[in-house]
Amino acid sequence: MVLQVKGLCKSFNGKEVLQNVSFSLKTGEILAIIGRSGSGKTTILRCINNLVRCDRGTIIVDGMVLCKEDEQDGKVVYAKSAEMLQIRKKLGMVFQSFNLFPHMSVLENIIEAPINVFGVSRQEAIELAEKLLEMLDLQDKVSAYPFELSGGQKQRVAIARACALNPLIMCLDEPTSALDPELREGIALTIEKLAAKGMGVLLITHDMVFAKRVAQRVIFMENGQIMAQGSKEEFFNQITNERIKKFMAE
Amino acid sequence: MIDYIWGLLQIDYIWGLLPALFSGLVGTLKIFFITLLLSLPLGILVAAGRVSKIKPLVSVLHLYIWIMRGTPLLLQIVFIFFGLPHVGITIERFLAILIAFVLNYAAYFAEIFRGGIESIDQGQYDAAKVLGFNSVQTFMRIILPQVVKIVFPSVANEIITLVKDTALVYIVGYGELLRAGRIATNRDASLVPLVVVAVFYLAITWILTKIFERIEKKFAYYQ
Numbered sequence: 155m156v157l158q159v160k161g162l163c164k165s166f167n168g169k170e171v172l173q174n175v176s177f178s179l180k181t182g183e184i185l186a187i188i189g190r191s192g193s194g195k196t197t198i199l200r201c202i203n204n205l206v207r208c209d210r211g212t213i214i215v216d217g218m219v220l221c222k223e224d225e226q227d228g229k230v231v232y233a234k235s236a237e238m239l240q241i242r243k244k245l246g247m248v249f250q251s252f253n254l255f256p257h258m259s260v261l262e263n264i265i266e267a268p269i270n271v272f273g274v275s276r277q278e279a280i281e282l283a284e285k286l287l288e289m290l291d292l293q294d295k296v297s298a299y300p301f302e303l304s305g306g307q308k309q310r311v312a313i314a315r316a317c318a319l320n321p322l323i324m325c326l327d328e329p330t331s332a333l334d335p336e337l338r339e340g341i342a343l344t345i346e347k348l349a350a351k352g353m354g355v356l357l358i359t360h361d362m363v364f365a366k367r368v369a370q371r372v373i374f375m376e377n378g379q380i381m382a383q384g385s386k387e388e389f390f391n392q393i394t395n396e397r398i399k400k401f402m403a404e
Numbered sequence: 405m406i407d408y409i410w411g412l413l414q415i416d417y418i419w420g421l422l423p424a425l426f427s428g429l430v431g432t433l434k435i436f437f438i439t440l441l442l443s444l445p446l447g448i449l450v451a452a453g454r455v456s457k458i459k460p461l462v463s464v465l466h467l468y469i470w471i472m473r474g475t476p477l478l479l480q481i482v483f484i485f486f487g488l489p490h491v492g493i494t495i496e497r498f499l500a501i502l503i504a505f506v507l508n509y510a511a512y513f514a515e516i517f518r519g520g521i522e523s524i525d526q527g528q529y530d531a532a533k534v535l536g537f538n539s540v541q542t543f544m545r546i547i548l549p550q551v552v553k554i555v556f557p558s559v560a561n562e563i564i565t566l567v568k569d570t571a572l573v574y575i576v577g578y579g580e581l582l583r584a585g586r587i588a589t590n591r592d593a594s595l596v597p598l599v600v601v602a603v604f605y606l607a608i609t610w611i612l613t614k615i616f617e618r619i620e621k622k623f624a625y626y627q
């Protein structure tokens with residue numbers, strides 16, 4: 155298991171957004187988290203990427219403890235910053251709005267962290283970036299700035315940036331939301347490529363067709379709880395839960 | 405009226421004024437450049453402190469900015485040069501001027517930069533964090549470069565104001581452009597020196613405006 159999440163709980167202003175969420179992700183597996191708006195999907199990704207501190211729960215990334223509950227007082231303890239940096243290197247995150255750095259070219263967006271945070275040589279960082287850009291069909295955009303790119307291109311740059319640290323897990327928040335339907339197949343193929351390289355992919359989506367197309371396993375969330383999870387076949391072929399049926403029909 | 409225009413054309417007279425006015429100009433430029441050089445970085449630091457999560461620091465800086473922006477610069481100069489000696493702190497004239505100007509302008513710059521920092525999307529911080537940047541790197545590499553572009557027009561405005569504010573130091577009798585002009589005007593009972601002084605200020609602000617236009621073009625490489 156490259157990622158294990160156990161008993162994750164999170165409240166915002168007294169409102170329980172995540173309630174006892176547990177799941178795990180295997181190397182090379184594509185796991186889709188689906189559910190309606192506000193069900194807590196993004197919050198799960200934000201907890202895993204330590205953008206939000208959880209109230210309770212354990213998160214283990216490739217054997218390293220990101221956070222766990224202290225045995226004595228039950229408080230959540232987080233990894234120290236040196237360890238946290240190592241954990242970050244194992245995680246890639248592609249935001250729903252991409253959050254590219256607008257003042258940097260495509261190449262700079264990708265090489266900035268490897269060089270300045272992880273001490274990779276400039277030469278090496280550029281070589282890897284060029285390889286990634288080629289894989290994502292962006293070789294002619296190396297020196298473009300984000301404002302010059304289409305939504306789909308921005309997304310691929312965001313993926314390349316997240317891949318530049320060779321993560322073991324790639325998190326994607328609503329990867330199809332900014333794309334035209336024709337581009338969905340492209341992102342599906344990209345996600346499959348990442349998984350084929352050995353990354354575990356955790357993807358959030360509203361889009362059932364897309365989940366069905368790309369995921370191997372599916373988690374259905376409602377009101378901060380996991381209502382159902384299973385392999386894609388199990389999930390889509392034998393839906394018994396009325397709520398899920400209703401969600402699918404929408 | 406004709407006499408007045410004739411007066412303006414008295415090239416020899418103007419020529420004779422120039423040495424005094426130029427030495428006044430040096431005084432003006434000294435205040436201007438040193439203030440700029442110190443107050444800009446200080447303003448950025450204050451802005452960074454203002455948006456930090458360190459509560460006592462935020463309150464102290466808030467108070468500092470409030471005082472500096474809420475009272476006239478002229479009063480601040482007077483207070484530091486004439487007021488502080490009453491409590492036993494005597495500061496040399498030029499240093500007193502600089503302290504007042506730097507503290508005052510840093511406060512204005514800090515507010516401009518704070519506005520810029522707050523206009524940056526939270527997503528930029530999130531992206532920097534997941535890539536492993538620490539908070540200093542995030543500020544220096546991701547946030548500040550974007551802020552500089554956003555706030556540049558306001559900062560440029562403030563810099564133009566600074567040129568004109570340097571004239572306030574007449575109150576402590578420091579030799580600068582306006583003082584040089586006033587001395588000549590009083591001595592010769594002529595308006596000409598003041599007109600020449602105005603031309604000097606216009607020249608400085610014109611040069612600055614041109615420089616700002618260039619810098620703004622440089623920032624246009626992204627949107």
Ligand SMILES: Nc1ncnc2c1ncn2[C@@H]1O[C@H](COP(=O)(O)OP(=O)(O)OP(=O)(O)O)[C@@H](O)[C@H]1O
Pocket residue numbers: 166167171189190191192193194195196197198360
């Ligand atoms: N920083 C925050 N402060 C307060 N409330 C928050 C915060 N982040 C999320 N929430 C709340 O948590 C709930 C879940 O939000 P989350 O973004 O995880 O939902 P989601 O499933 O990703 O929804 P969507 O499909 O619309 O993106 C929402 O009710 C939201 O208002």
Ligand SMILES: [Mg+2]
Pocket residue numbers: 195196197327
């Ligand atoms: Mg979301």
